[in-house]
Amino acid sequence: MAPEVLCTLALPKPFPALVSDAATLRTAGHLMSRDELVSELRERPVDVLCPQLRESVDGIVLDAGGSRLRCVSLFAVGFNNVDVDAATGRGVVVANTPGVLTNATADCAMGLMLAAARNLCEGDREVRAGRFAGWEPEYLLGQDVSGALLGVIGFGRIGQAVARRALGFSMRVVYFDSTDPPVAEDLQGRVSPTPLDTLLREADVITLHTPLTEETHHLIDEPALRTMKDSAILVNTSRGPVIDEATLARALREGWIAGAGLDVYENEPELAPGLTECANVVLSPHLGSATIKTRAAMAELCALNALDALAGQTPRHCVNPEAWARGAPPPLIHAAT
Ligand code: DGY
Numbered sequence: 001m002a003p004e005v006l007c008t009l010a011l012p013k014p015f016p017a018l019v020s021d022a023a024t025l026r027t028a029g030h031l032m033s034r035d036e037l038v039s040e041l042r043e044r045p046v047d048v049l050c051p052q053l054r055e056s057v058d059g060i061v062l063d064a065g066g067s068r069l070r071c072v073s074l075f076a077v078g079f080n081n082v083d084v085d086a087a088t089g090r091g092v093v094v095a096n097t098p099g100v101l102t103n104a105t106a107d108c109a110m111g112l113m114l115a116a117a118r119n120l121c122e123g124d125r126e127v128r129a130g131r132f133a134g135w136e137p138e139y140l141l142g143q144d145v146s147g148a149l150l151g152v153i154g155f156g157r158i159g160q161a162v163a164r165r166a167l168g169f170s171m172r173v174v175y176f177d178s179t180d181p182p183v184a185e186d187l188q189g190r191v192s193p194t195p196l197d198t199l200l201r202e203a204d205v206i207t208l209h210t211p212l213t214e215e216t217h218h219l220i221d222e223p224a225l226r227t228m229k230d231s232a233i234l235v236n237t238s239r240g241p242v243i244d245e246a247t248l249a250r251a252l253r254e255g256w257i258a259g260a261g262l263d264v265y266e267n268e269p270e271l272a273p274g275l276t277e278c279a280n281v282v283l284s285p286h287l288g289s290a291t292i293k294t295r296a297a298m299a300e301l302c303a304l305n306a307l308d309a310l311a312g313q314t315p316r317h318c319v320n321p322e323a324w325a326r327g328a329p330p331p332l333i334h335a336a337t
Pocket residue numbers: 053075076077078079101238288289
């Protein structure tokens with residue numbers, strides 16, 4: 001039986017060619033509800049499933065995959081849409097695409113930070129609406145980025161890439177990360193760990209780079225927003241539910257903080273009521289990794305993870321290698337390089 005891979009949405013080059021060389025690639029061409037995924041996997045079992053970050057893969061979906069499903073290969077670094085414990089318990093490895101989207105996502109965070117601090121999107125709206133009447137001494141004044149204190153919450157690869165960029169903008173950088181990650185050599189001595197409460201109280205700009213877990217769900221809630229400076233800018237390129245978005249809309253409207261730059265939302269693609277009416281928030285549609293090169297690199301890694309699994313090898317970027325602790329399934333293809 002030829003190995004089969006199911007993608008819900010079509011993935012960019014080189015994914016199709018890499019996978020089709022070794023397996024039968026089926027692409028649904030649309031996002032699938034949980035029920036659709038369940039009936040699809042029951043009716044036409046596959047070895048590898050490549051879902052999208054908006055599709056939830058829980059124990060019921062994994063059960064529908066039966067004993068044939070060996071790997072869930074994500075086209076994303078975030079894996080909060082997959083019940084990893086359920087996958088591990090069923091001997092299914094879960095793979096993701098870390099590293100290749102670090103710079104693109106960090107660039108996006110900097111873009112949102114600068115745009116929000118300097119009213120660039122509001123300015124754009126003013127110009128387009130014909131309301132720009134010429135330079136004035138106090139027109140659309142924003143916050144200084146240079147010299148400001150940046151608080152990075154979540155200091156993994158992307159948080160550190162943002163810190164590196166911020167230092168280039170003459171910002172001072174503190175960070176909070178409950179996992180105490182290793183700090184890259186070039187950042188040592190230039191950034192300091194800080195308790196979360198201090199960071200919230202003192203930072204001029206706060207940027208979120210934490211994975212979405214039970215602990216980080218609504219990490220930025222009403223008390224956190226009320227702790228921040230009224231001049232603070234909040235940036236989120238991680239996952240929407242890290243912020244209590246309805247409360248953020250209130251905070252922006254009532255001036256608890258000065259502004260925000262958001263790339264991700266609590267219930268994508270819906271936004272909390274009132275958010276779009278706030279002039280002091282810059283809203284981008286989950287574009288963190290959206291560059292041609294980055295998406296191609298993600299597609300390649302997603303394919304290589306799938307091919308590793310088909311070859312009976314733990315995927316090169318696997319979030320639960322313990323799923324195969326009692327032995328990997330037999331190879332169906334030769335190992336990819
Ligand atoms: C991810 O990879 O988790 C992003 O949200 C999409 O690139």
